[in-house]
Amino acid sequence: MEPDAARDIAATDRAFFHILLLAGFTGGTENPMKLGEMNWPDIRDLDKERLVAVYPIASFEQHGLHLPLLTDTIQLDAMVESMDGKIGDRIVCLPTQWLGYSFHHMRFGGSLTARSQTHIRMLVETVDGLIGAGFDKVLVINGHGGNSADLRVALQELKETHAETSVYGASWWGVAAPALDSIREAGPNGSGHAGETETSMMLTLRPDLVQTDRLHPDGGRPPSVYAGRVEHFCRIDEHSSRGNFGDPTVATADKGQRMLDATVNCLVEIVDDILGERL
Structure with missing residues (x-):
């Protein structure tokens, strides 16, 4: 074998090994995502032209008095598992990365x-x-939500270093906003962190982890008309004594299932738009 060819193969093998390490590091053994269950020859032989690699990122943080620390990860796991059930021939999924940016919590x-x-x-890596x-x-x-600013920076850097890659x-709450708004009853101010939306989803996914005797409305935006239009980073405890925003008391499992279904449908459409070169 020529030295250049050997170096190319070694570099490719290192890339496969790198991604398998990442998949194993970020997920658990019972995680439903598929990439971590494959071996490196399987990954090498995939028809990647017809696939979107899905990389879910979440958090490990408080969600008020009534929801568990892993709420964001549980929700995202369920969404991506549902996507895999619908379009498993079009996506390859990493396990959900549970550690995010949560300084404000x-x-x-x-x-x-x-x-x-x-x-x-x-x-980026x-x-x-x-x-x-x-x-x-x-x-x-x-x-x-706390991941959003870092994600934007990462996307910029990736475009600088991988110009030909999309x-x-x-x-999820952004791409599904119109559908979610049609289901929610508490309005925008009632559906914040651990509010109506997240509590409804958790009542569907893990009702055993929802402490319904601790549901309280809390938090809210500052009264200025410019709130939301002026950048101001603050901690959650500066606006909420319990750690939640919005009104979880109006949450129901029925609404949660409808919200999950609507969100997954939007994410499936995004994958199809990426593959169809409409995004």
């Missing part, structure tokens, strides 16, 4: 966070591994 016990710089490196393994279409599905980011 750290005054409430149990929350874990990566520093922003660390988080951006995690995002995970996608680097996917690209090195041959995937040229990657969709990062975000399940936590890397997309989508926060």
Whole structure:
């Protein structure tokens, strides 16, 4: 074998090994996502032209008095598992990355966070591994609002270093907003962190983890008409004594299932639009 060919094969094998390490690091043994269940020859032999690599990112943080720390990850796991059931021939999924950027929740016990710089490196280097393994279409599905700023920076950096690769980011509550608004009853101010939407979804997915005797409306925007239009980073405890925003008391499992279905439908459409070169 020629030296150049040997180096090329070694570099390719390192890329496959890198992505398998990442998949194993970020997920558990019972995680339903598929990439971590494959071996490197399987990944090498995939027809990647017809596939979108799905990289879900979430958090490990407090969700008020009534929801568990892993709420974002549980929700995103369910969404991506449902996507896999619907379009498993079009996607290859990483396990959900449960550690995100959650500095603003750290005054409430149990929350874990990566520093922003660390988080951006995690995002960029995970996608680097996917690209090195041959995937040229990657969709990062975000399940936590605190990740959004880091994700934007990571997408910019990835475009600078991988100009010919298409890397997309989508926060599920953003892409599904019109559908979710048609289901919610509490309005925008009632559907914030651990509010109507997340509590409804958890009543569907893991009702055993929802402490319904602790449901309380809490939090809210500052009264200025410019709230939401002026950048101001603040901690959750500065606006909520319990750690939630909105009104979880109007949450129901029925609404949660409808919200999950609507969100998954939007995410499936995004995958189809990526493959159809409409995005």
